[in-house]
Amino acid sequence: MRKQFVKSSIKIASENEKLVILAGDIGVYGFRQFKEMFPKRYYNIGICEQTIIGIASGLSMFGFYPVMHSITPFIVERCFEQIKDDFYYQKLGATIVSVGGTFDYSSLGCTHHSYSDIGLFRTLPNAEIFTPCDIDEFARIYKTVYNNNKLTYIRLTENNIKFPNKLESNIYKGIRISSGNDISLFVAGPQLKNALSVLELSKKRDISIDLCYFSCLNPVDIQLVVESARKTKKVITLEENLITTSFGSIISSILDKFDNIAIHRIGIKDFVRDYGTYSELLQLEGLTDKKIMQEIEVLLDEQNH
Numbered sequence: 001m002r003k004q005f006v007k008s009s010i011k012i013a014s015e016n017e018k019l020v021i022l023a024g025d026i027g028v029y030g031f032r033q034f035k036e037m038f039p040k041r042y043y044n045i046g047i048c049e050q051t052i053i054g055i056a057s058g059l060s061m062f063g064f065y066p067v068m069h070s071i072t073p074f075i076v077e078r079c080f081e082q083i084k085d086d087f088y089y090q091k092l093g094a095t096i097v098s099v100g101g102t103f104d105y106s107s108l109g110c111t112h113h114s115y116s117d118i119g120l121f122r123t124l125p126n127a128e129i130f131t132p133c134d135i136d137e138f139a140r141i142y143k144t145v146y147n148n149n150k151l152t153y154i155r156l157t158e159n160n161i162k163f164p165n166k167l168e169s170n171i172y173k174g175i176r177i178s179s180g181n182d183i184s185l186f187v188a189g190p191q192l193k194n195a196l197s198v199l200e201l202s203k204k205r206d207i208s209i210d211l212c213y214f215s216c217l218n219p220v221d222i223q224l225v226v227e228s229a230r231k232t233k234k235v236i237t238l239e240e241n242l243i244t245t246s247f248g249s250i251i252s253s254i255l256d257k258f259d260n261i262a263i264h265r266i267g268i269k270d271f272v273r274d275y276g277t278y279s280e281l282l283q284l285e286g287l288t289d290k291k292i293m294q295e296i297e298v299l300l301d302e303q304n305h
Helices: 002-015 032-037 049-061 072-077 080-088 117-122 135-145 189-204 222-232 247-255 278-284 289-304
Strands: 019-023 042-044 065-071 094-099 128-130 151-155 175-178 183-188 209-214 216-218 234-242 262-268
Touching: 002 019, 002 032, 002 135, 019 049, 049 065, 049 072, 049 080, 049 094, 065 072, 072 080, 072 094, 072 117, 080 151, 094 135, 117 128, 117 151, 117 216, 117 234, 117 247, 128 135, 135 151, 175 189, 183 189, 183 222, 183 247, 183 289, 189 209, 189 234, 189 289, 209 222, 216 247, 222 234, 222 247, 234 247, 234 289, 247 262, 262 289
Parallel strands: 019 042, 019 065, 065 094, 094 151, 128 151, 183 209, 183 234, 234 262
Antiparallel strands: 128 216, 175 209
16 A cells, blocks of 8 residues: 555656655655655655654645655654644644554554554544555545645555455445445444455355445545444444544444444454554454454344344
8 A cells, every 4th residue: 555655646746746745764765766756845854753744734834735654653643732733723734644553563562553543633623534445545535635725644554455346436435335234334444354254254144234334534424324324223333443532433423313223333442562463463352253243243132132
């Protein structure tokens, strides 16, 4: 996905001379061609993420389209005050593209985990939030938002997958992957891989899942959420973020006003202090297809008795 980020940046910069990349000592090798082609529009600011935000806000004031790029816990969590003050209070537009969310950089330890970034951005109501899991999907989002004069956050994943259905042309719309009547499974980001496995498991158990995928979390596709939830009356949310502040919380806030809809959130419940690979830490948190299938069966059993 980072390779696509470079390719898309080169294409956009070739068409619009106002695109500027500001990096936090990451992707230097990957962006070498971009730097050669546009030497005055690529800057490696170093491990000074707050400075990146400040410089970018100045560029935005003068009509440029800054794109800030670094590791998720550092460009979002470390810099959130600067993001809030320098961009949101000033009503400036820019794009933040992060890598290393959740456990993508698990080998570097807990300081490189990040699963509260979505929750932080949710405190900025008009900021847009995207968590694409497909390369083509990301390219379409990036091309659409880089110059829309809004504060936009795009969270890249190291565990991207090829989207199984036709991509929705409207980047703000969710996508129904499979229509079902027993339970709604709402998934965000790379957990789509587990959701697709769960879909196959459900067929063997004669469970009909209404599987809906969302890459845009703000503004989320409320129409699809409500339509699916009112049909099945039972909802599971699936994500790689804190369930108390991120996707699960977003869905719950939408459905709270409806009666008789049961909601169960699956995701990160607390800060993880263990070491391990991406897969090992997901398993530790119960983010496996078999565990998710068990949670679905439990919710169905509870609601049917």
